[in-house]
Amino acid sequence: MSAGRRTLGFSWPALVALAGLAAPRVVLHDLHVVEEGQPAAVLLAVVPLICWVVAVLWRRPPRPFLTVLAIGAIHGVLLAVGHQILWDEAFGATGPRLGDFDPRVQEAILRLAAVFSSLVTGVLTGVVTGAVAVVLSRVVIGPRRATERQVEKARRGP
Template identity: 45%
Template sequence: MSAPSVAIVSENRTVDRNSVHTRRLGLSPSAVWGLAALGVPRVVAHDLDLVGPELNTVLVFAPPLVWLVVVLARRVPSPLATLSVIGLAYGVLLAVTHQLLWSHAFDGDAPTLGGNFAGTLSPVWEQVVVRGFACVSSLVTGLAVGAVTGVVAWALSSVRSRTRG
């Protein structure tokens, strides 16, 4: 199912917003979100402690490897930008999934502030802070995974360009 197409009318011409993103990234918004969603099973498996370390390793590395293959096969204009956007989308999905599974993941023993901050906030505000940091951490993690994968894709596409041309 593709994202709804939104048209922008400017200077007597109509521009499809999806086609603008597709030209810039080399992938449609639905493809970006679809690729990002490949990482969600690992988040669920990790938060609910469903798999052992071997399968978890596969779930960690398989999605970025698929991202890399798709981006190289599609010959996107900027692998680093495209994979960074996919990584950021993955970070959003990571944050949302962690928040949805929070009580199951911590089984009633959610993390709290420690050190000088221990006991300084009400339990509600403490959870707001801890969950907020978890969201930021998820976004940074997703962006980092996308950027590192993007650097690898950029290097591989540069080598491919040099060997062919």
């Protein structure tokens, strides 16, 4: 068993797959297929996070917060890569500008800022979703574990 699986409760490919559930939103948003505020955009943003929480509740990793934080960080990397790949499609020929700087310098600064923003967004998404997962795991799984202990104790006898 790998260290990641022991600590996070999932293999690295499974963590990447869970983070990848949020990737369609990045692609569809950057290609202007789905715009902010539309019901589809909300679903594409929220459903993957619900899946992360459900996966943690189902697998019961030893550190649910750390698990979802890792998924969020991976999501941030996928978000950054997606935005960089789709940069021209997202902004077209008239991308964002920073004034009178050389256009190549402007683009480099803006792309770097977008990478940083994506990574922070992924980590913060993991923090918030991880906190939700921890609370739900204590509410949902905590009582179940207490019941399992009582059943096990009854089986062993006095």
